[in-house]
Amino acid sequence: MPKLPIPFGDDVSAYDIGNGNLAVLKTDMLVAKTDVPRGMSLWQAARKAVVMNVSDFAAKGVKPKVVLVSLGLPKGLNENDIKQIGMGLNAGAREWDAYVIGGDTGEASDLVISISLFGTARKRLLMLRSGAKPGDIVAVTGFFGKSVAGLKILLGEFDASAEVRKVLVDSALMPHARLKEGLALSRTKAITAAIDSSDGLAWSLHEIARASNVGFVINKLPIAEEAKPFARDNKLDTIELTLYGGEEYELVLTVKPAFWKKAQNAVEKVGGKLLQIGKAVAETQLILEIDDKKKLIEPRGWEHFKSSNV
Amino acid sequence: MPKLPIPFGDDVSAYDIGNGNLAVLKTDMLVAKTDVPRGMSLWQAARKAVVMNVSDFAAKGVKPKVVLVSLGLPKGLNENDIKQIGMGLNAGAREWDAYVIGGDTGEASDLVISISLFGTARKRLLMLRSGAKPGDIVAVTGFFGKSVAGLKILLGEFDASAEVRKVLVDSALMPHARLKEGLALSRTKAITAAIDSSDGLAWSLHEIARASNVGFVINKLPIAEEAKPFARDNKLDTIELTLYGGEEYELVLTVKPAFWKKAQNAVEKVGGKLLQIGKAVAETQLILEIDDKKKLIEPRGWEHFKSSNV
Numbered sequence: 001m002p003k004l005p006i007p008f009g010d011d012v013s014a015y016d017i018g019n020g021n022l023a024v025l026k027t028d029m030l031v032a033k034t035d036v037p038r039g040m041s042l043w044q045a046a047r048k049a050v051v052m053n054v055s056d057f058a059a060k061g062v063k064p065k066v067v068l069v070s071l072g073l074p075k076g077l078n079e080n081d082i083k084q085i086g087m088g089l090n091a092g093a094r095e096w097d098a099y100v101i102g103g104d105t106g107e108a109s110d111l112v113i114s115i116s117l118f119g120t121a122r123k124r125l126l127m128l129r130s131g132a133k134p135g136d137i138v139a140v141t142g143f144f145g146k147s148v149a150g151l152k153i154l155l156g157e158f159d160a161s162a163e164v165r166k167v168l169v170d171s172a173l174m175p176h177a178r179l180k181e182g183l184a185l186s187r188t189k190a191i192t193a194a195i196d197s198s199d200g201l202a203w204s205l206h207e208i209a210r211a212s213n214v215g216f217v218i219n220k221l222p223i224a225e226e227a228k229p230f231a232r233d234n235k236l237d238t239i240e241l242t243l244y245g246g247e248e249y250e251l252v253l254t255v256k257p258a259f260w261k262k263a264q265n266a267v268e269k270v271g272g273k274l275l276q277i278g279k280a281v282a283e284t285q286l287i288l289e290i291d292d293k294k295k296l297i298e299p300r301g302w303e304h305f306k307s308s309n310v
Numbered sequence: 311m312p313k314l315p316i317p318f319g320d321d322v323s324a325y326d327i328g329n330g331n332l333a334v335l336k337t338d339m340l341v342a343k344t345d346v347p348r349g350m351s352l353w354q355a356a357r358k359a360v361v362m363n364v365s366d367f368a369a370k371g372v373k374p375k376v377v378l379v380s381l382g383l384p385k386g387l388n389e390n391d392i393k394q395i396g397m398g399l400n401a402g403a404r405e406w407d408a409y410v411i412g413g414d415t416g417e418a419s420d421l422v423i424s425i426s427l428f429g430t431a432r433k434r435l436l437m438l439r440s441g442a443k444p445g446d447i448v449a450v451t452g453f454f455g456k457s458v459a460g461l462k463i464l465l466g467e468f469d470a471s472a473e474v475r476k477v478l479v480d481s482a483l484m485p486h487a488r489l490k491e492g493l494a495l496s497r498t499k500a501i502t503a504a505i506d507s508s509d510g511l512a513w514s515l516h517e518i519a520r521a522s523n524v525g526f527v528i529n530k531l532p533i534a535e536e537a538k539p540f541a542r543d544n545k546l547d548t549i550e551l552t553l554y555g556g557e558e559y560e561l562v563l564t565v566k567p568a569f570w571k572k573a574q575n576a577v578e579k580v581g582g583k584l585l586q587i588g589k590a591v592a593e594t595q596l597i598l599e600i601d602d603k604k605k606l607i608e609p610r611g612w613e614h615f616k617s618s619n620v
Contacts, residue, residue, distance in 0.1 A: 001409055013412030015376050017430060023333060027426045028414045029380040035416075066325050070339040070424050099311055102323030104338045106345075114380050114424035116337045120327060 005123060007130075007211075011056040011196070014126070022126065024062045024119045028053050032111035037154040037172070042081055042111075043088035044173050049113040050092025052198060055177040055249040057117055059196040061127045061186020063179065066101045067093045068116040072108025085113070096179055125186045127194040132212035132254035136192050136280040139263070141178045141251045141272055144201055145227030145238065146171035148245025148302070158234040167226045178251045180270040185251075188266045190259030200246040203301030205286055208254060215285040218278035218297065222250075239288070246302020254280050315433060317440075317521075321366040321506070324436070332436065334372045334429045338363050342421035347464040347482070352391055352421075353398035354483050359423040360402025362508060365487040365559040367427055369506040371437045371496020373489065376411045377403045378426040382418025395423070406489055437495070441502035442522035442564035446590040449573070451488045451561045451582055454511055455537030455548065456481035458555025458612070468544040477536045488561045490580040495561075498576045500569030510556040513611030515596055518564060525595040528588035528607065532560075549598070556612020564590050 005014040005022050014022040030036070030049035040048070050067060057064050069089055073082065093100050098117075150172030152158045153165060160168060178196075185191050193212050197204045205216055223242045231238045253274075255263050260276075267274040286297035315324040315332050324332040340346070340359035350358070360377060367374050379399055383392065403410050408427075460482030462468045463475060470478060488506075495501050503522050507514045515526055533552045541548045563584075565573050570586075577584040596607035 004411055006412075008412060010412065011414075013376065013378055015411065015428065017327075023428060023430075025376065025378055025412070025426065025428055027337070027378040027380045027412075027424065029382055029416055029418075029422070029424055031382055031416055031418045031422075033417070033419060066323065066335065068323055068335055068337040068426065070337045072339055072341055072420070072422055101314055101325065102316075102318060102320065102335070102337075104321075106339055106341055107343070108339075108341045108422060109343060109419040110382075112339070112341075112382055112418060112422050112424075114337065114339055114422075116335065116378065116426040118325065118333060118335055118428065120333075 005126065006128065010129065012060050020123050022121045022123050024057065024060065024121050025117065026053050026056050027114065027116045029112055029114040037151055039154045039169070040173050042084040046085040046088025046113055047092040048175060049115050050089060051175050051177050051249065053115045053117050054096055054179055055196040055198060057119060058177050058179040058182035059127065059194045059251055061125055061182045062119045062121040063183060064096060064098045064117040064119045066118050067098050069100055069103035070114040071103065071105040072110065072112030073105060074109060074111055075107065127186050127191050129193050129195050129208050129211035131192040132208055132214045132280045133192055134214055134280050134282040135257060136254040137257055137260055137276050138216055138218065138278040138280060139253050139255050139274050139276050140222050141181045141267065141274060143222045143224035144248055144250065145224045145241040145245055147175060147247045148241055149227050149230045151247060160230045160233060164226050164229050168230060172247065175247065175249050177249050178272065181267050181272040182251055184266040184270045185253065185263060188259060188263050190255050190263035191253050192256060193254045195252050197248045197250045197252050198246060199301040200244050201252065202243040202297050203299065204252040205297060206299040208252065209284060209286055213284060214280045215283045216278050217281055217287045217289055219289045220277045221290065222275050222277055243297060244300050315436065316438065320439065322370050330433050332431045332433050334367065334370065334431050335427065336363050336366050337424065337426045339422055339424040347461055349464045349479070350483050352394040356395040356398025356423055357402040358485060359425050360399060361485050361487050361559065363425045363427050364406055364489055365506040365508060367429060368487050368489040368492035369437065369504045369561055371435055371492045372429045372431045373493060374406060374408045374427040374429045376428050377408050379410060379413035380424040381413065381415040382420065382422030383415060384419060384421055385417065435496045437501050437504040439503050439505050439518050439521035442518055442524045442590045443502055444524055444590050444592040445567060446502050446564040447567055447570055447586050448526055448528065448588040448590060449563050449565050449584050449586050450532050451491045451577065451584060453532045453534035454558055454560065455551040455555055456534040457485060457558045458551055459537050459540045461557060470540045470543060474536050474539055478540060482557065485557065485559045487559050488582065491577050491582040492561055494576040494580045495563065495573060498569060498573050500565050500573035501563050502566060503564045505562050507558045507560045507562050508556060509611040510554050511562065512553040512607050513609065514562040515607060516609040518562065519594060519596055523594060524590045525593045526588050527591055527597045527599055529599045530587045531600065532585050532587055553607060554610050
C-alpha cells in the first residue's frame with residue numbers, strides 16, 4: 001500500500017497526482033431502509049445522498065467537482081419516481097456548482113443511492129483529523145439537535161407544536177453541508193483538525209481526539225433553540241440530543257488560538273458562524289464541564305433507524 | 311454542464327484536470343440478487359465487482375489507480391463473510407496494481423458492492439465509442455460463449471460434461487478484464503472505437519455503431535471451442551450464445567486497417583490476441599454474414615438473472 005495523504009478509514013480518500021496536488025475521492029451509499037424516514041420524498045432522499053457526501057468533503061476543505069451515481073432501484077418505482085430521484089441528485093450537485101457526469105442503474109431490493117465525489121486539492125490545504133494540539137479551541141459551525149429531533153418526529157416517536165415541528169422536520173428533510181465554511185477555513189490555515197458531525201457531536205469529538213491523541217474539555221453545548229421546547233415537551237434530555245444525536249452536518253474543528261479571530265472572520269464572511277465549545281487538552285479524556293459539574297462524553301453515536309417510505 | 315471529454319451515458323466518465331490530462335472515473339454496483347449466481351463465493355463476487363469496473367477502464371485504455379468501495383451488507387453475514395468480501399475486493403484491485411484506499415459500509419437488504427475507480431489519462435490516448443469509420447476492421451480480444459454457458463450451468467438450467475463444465479463455470483466465476491490489452495492498444499493509436507462486452511457482443515456492436523454512425527458486417531463469429539459441445543448437448547444455438555450472451559469481459563474494437571498489424575503485435579506482446587470478426591461499413595445496419603447467408607444482428611443484450619446465494 002502506498003503512503004496515503006489521508007489515512008485509510010477516514011471518510012474521504014486521496015491520491016497524490018503530483019506537484020502538490022491531490023485527487024480527492026469519496027463514496028457513500030444511502031439505503032432507503034436505514035437513511036430515508038417516512039415523510040422524506042424521493043427528491044429529498046436523492047438530494048440528501050449528495051449532501052452526506054459533500055459534507056465529508058467540506059470537513060476536508062475540498063470542493064467536489066463532479067458526482068457519479070450508482071442507483072439500485074426496487075421494482076415498485078415508476079418513471080416519475082426515477083425522474084424525481086434524478087432531479088434530487090442534480091439539485092444536490094448544483095448547489096455546489098458540481099455536475100452529475102455519469103453513473104449506472106440496476107435493480108435492487110432496497111432503493112440504494114451510491115454517490116461518488118471527485119475533486120482536487122492542494123495537499124498543504126487539506127484539513128485532517130489528526131492535527132489537534134492541547135490548547136486548541138474546539139469549535140462548531142452551528143447548533144445541534146434540530147435534525148435528530150426532526151427525525152424523531154418523522155419516525156412517529158415524538159411530536160412538537162406546529163411551528164417548532166416545521167423547523168425541526170425541515171432540518172431533517174433538507175440538510176445542508178457546510179462546504180462554504182470548510183473551504184473558507186481550509187484557506188486560513190487556522191484549523192488543526194476537522195470532521196463533519198453526521199454520526200453525532202460526541203462521536204466526531206472522539207474521532208478527532210483519537211486521531212490527534214488529545215482530549216477535550218467541552219464547556220458550552222451548542223444546543224439549537226428549537227430543540228429546547230421539543231426536549232421539554234417530550235421529556236428528553238437536551239444534552240443527550242446535542243451530543244448523541246446525529247444526521248447533523250455541522251463541522252467540528254480545532255483551531256489554533258492565535259488564529260481564532262481569523263477563522264471566525266473567514267466563516268462570517270461566507271455567511272456562516274463559528275462557535276467555541278471548548279478546548280483541547282493533553283489528557284486523552286473527553287469531559288463535559290457544565291455548571292461546575294464534570295461528566296465523561298461517551299463514544300456513542302447516531303444509530304441508523306429502520307423505516308422507509310419506499 | 312461543461313463539455314465532457316466522454317459523453318454522458320458512457321460507462322466511464324472523465325473530467326479535464328488541465329495540461330491534456332483527465333481524471334477518469336467510474337462507478338458501478340454489484341447487487342447479489344442479479345449479479346451473483348448460486349455457486350459463486352463471496353470472495354469471487356467481490357472480486358467480480360472490481361473486474362466489471364476495471365473492464366470499462368480497459369475499454370478506454372485507462373489504468374485504474376485506486377478503488378473505493380461502498381458496501382451494503384445484509385444482516386445474515388458473519389465476520390468471516392465480510393473478511394472474504396474484503397479479500398476478494400483486494401484481490402481484484404491488486405491484479406492491476408491498484409489499491410482499495412477507502413470506502414464505507416452500511417446495512418442493506420441485498421448484498422450491494424458499489425465500486426468506484428479513479429485513474430488519470432492523457433486525453434489524446436483515450437479510446438472512445440464514437441470514432442469508427444467505414445473500412446475499419448472490427449476486432450475482439452478473445453472468444454465468446456464460455457461465461458454465459460457457465461452462468462446457465464450455475465443457474466441450473468443446463469449442464470455439460472465434467473471437463474467442459476469446469477472450463478465454463480470457471481469462466482463465469484473468475485472473469486478477467488482485458489486491461490493489459492486495452493492499455494497496449496490505446497498506445498498504438500490504431501483504435502478508432504472501443505467498448506467492453508459485458509452486455510453481450512451484439513449490444514456492444516450496436517453501441518459503437520450508434521455512437522460512430524456506421525454499420526458493421528460481421529463475417530466471423532468468435533465462438534469459444536468449449537461453447538460448441540455445450541450448445542450441441544443442450545440444443546442451444548452457438549450464434550445466439552456468442553452474440554447475445556453477456557457477462558463476458560472481452561474488448562470490442564474498430565481498428566484502422568493500415569494499423570492492423572501494429573495493433574495485433576501490441577496485443578500479442580502483452581500475451582493477448584486480437585481477432586478480426588468483420589468490417590465497418592457506411593450503411594448503418596448490423597449484418598451477420600456467415601456461409602453466404604445474411605442476417606440482422608439485433609440490439610438485444612444480456613439480461614440480469616434473479617438468483618442468489620446470499
